[in-house]
Amino acid sequence: IIRNIYEKTKKLIGKSVDTETKEEENDDDEEKKLIREEFNIDGDVDTGMHSQFIKFVHSTTNADGDSESSSKFKNDPTTKTVECHKNDMHWRLSDGELPTCEINDQIIDAKDFKIIPSSDIDGSSLKAMTFAKNKNIKYLPENIGKFAPNLVEFSARNASLVLLTRKNFAGLRNLKSLNLADNNLKYIDADAFDDLTSLEELDLSGNNLVSIDDEIFSKLKNLKTLRIGSNKFHSIHPKLFRNLKNLVNISMSHQQIDELNENLFKTNGKLENIWMNSNKLKSISPNMFERLK
Numbered sequence: 001i002i003r004n005i006y007e008k009t010k011k012l013i014g015k016s017v018d019t020e021t022k023e024e025e026n027d028d029d030e031e032k033k034l035i036r037e038e039f040n041i042d043g044d045v046d047t048g049m050h051s052q053f054i055k056f057v058h059s060t061t062n063a064d065g066d067s068e069s070s071s072k073f074k075n076d077p078t079t080k081t082v083e084c085h086k087n088d089m090h091w092r093l094s095d096g097e098l099p100t101c102e103i104n105d106q107i108i109d110a111k112d113f114k115i116i117p118s119s120d121i122d123g124s125s126l127k128a129m130t131f132a133k134n135k136n137i138k139y140l141p142e143n144i145g146k147f148a149p150n151l152v153e154f155s156a157r158n159a160s161l162v163l164l165t166r167k168n169f170a171g172l173r174n175l176k177s178l179n180l181a182d183n184n185l186k187y188i189d190a191d192a193f194d195d196l197t198s199l200e201e202l203d204l205s206g207n208n209l210v211s212i213d214d215e216i217f218s219k220l221k222n223l224k225t226l227r228i229g230s231n232k233f234h235s236i237h238p239k240l241f242r243n244l245k246n247l248v249n250i251s252m253s254h255q256q257i258d259e260l261n262e263n264l265f266k267t268n269g270k271l272e273n274i275w276m277n278s279n280k281l282k283s284i285s286p287n288m289f290e291r292l293k
Contacts, residue, residue, distance in 0.1 A: 083118040098127040131156040145171025155179040182206035229253040253277040
């Protein structure tokens with residue numbers, strides 16, 4: 001039994017647990033005692049592994065990839081709430097510190113979670129929000145815009161997001177930068193970004209997207225930089241970028257794209273930089289870039 005738990009624990013944590021040879025009989029007896037007490041087992045046990053592995057059985061991985069006890073999580077998922085902790089953090093686009101709602105060491109494993117302030121926080125004073133590097137975040141709360149309507153920067157980079165809906169970003173009309181890179185996104189609602197009319201940067205790279213609705217960017221008329229590389233696209237809808245008239249930079253690298261419609265950038269007259277490396281393109285129409293400055 002203990003051997004099975006030990007092997008499963010190594011796979012779960014992703015870290016090897018060193019074994020060591022018994023040096024003294026007293027140490028062996030103490031190890032057996034620890035294992036019996038931890039797992040409530042009667043009789044003899046296999047001590048062919050170091051008792052240190054017990055610590056991993058009830059542990060999880062924190063935002064930086066280090067093992068932490070699950071007791072350190074600051075929220076109870078059954079309440080469907082997460083706490084916002086205010087912190088001044090530096091943000092790249094704003095090139096300075098912003099009052100930031102920081103949500104870490106918390107679990108969101110369902111769609112209908114809500115944000116609550118950890119103390120006397122005025123949500124309207126917050127300018128940024130981060131869930132970054134939190135591998136226990138599978139969904140975003142549904143009341144972000146109501147709680148902090150004046151956000152200008154938002155990051156959930158390197159979390160474990162699987163889905164985005166309009167409720168996640170409703171009301172965030174001042175948001176300028178949205179970083180959702182390096183998640184597990186497989187589906188995004190067609191109207192998920194409809195309220196983000198001030199958005200200038202959107203990063204969806206490093207996800208598991210195979211396709212997205214051709215209307216998904218239709219309201220992002222101020223968007224300047226779009227990153228959708230390192231996904232699983234095989235093709236790009238010819239009208240996907242038609243409303244992005246202020247688009248300057250676009251990255252679609254590291255995918256399976258084998259063909260591009262010659263009208264793909266027809267309305268993107270301000271486009272300056274296009275990254276398409278590491279795809280499967282065999283040819284590009286000479287007319288594709290004729291409308292670009």
